[in-house]
Amino acid sequence: MLAEARWQLPPANALPGGIVAEQKPDGFRAIVFARRDLVMVQSRQGADLSRAFPDIARAARALGDSLVLDGELVVPVRGGWTSPHSRAEPVAEVAAPRRPL
Known part of the structure; x- marks a missing residue:
């Protein structure tokens, strides 16, 4: 179920x-x-975001267990959160079908 704005x-x-x-932070x-x-x-x-968020992929690999995590990717900043949408490199450009990391 998708969130509704309030x-x-x-x-x-x-x-x-x-x-x-x-x-719900926007991420x-x-x-x-x-x-x-x-x-x-x-x-x-279903798009592969592994290359857009290599730090997330590395952190998951470092846990060493088989796992599935479901959540929202947001960036903490002083006083709140910011969206990964504000990244300098557009995620759409790196979220293409590729071999997983």
Whole structure:
């Protein structure tokens, strides 16, 4: 399910069933697949983002376990978050079908 834009979060206990809302930074939704011999950072649409985010691929490989991580790639900055969309090299140029790292 994709997130919906809202001006503010609902107050505590405002949602039924104890549902909790949290702010969603604008970044790249990504799934990281890692094994001993393969690491791939993949977009929601299936594009290979491994070369666009080599630091993420290296960190997943360094964990040494087989794993799948699903999350949002954002960049921490003083006072909040920034989007990887602001990177100098457009991700679309490096998110092309290639052999995984």
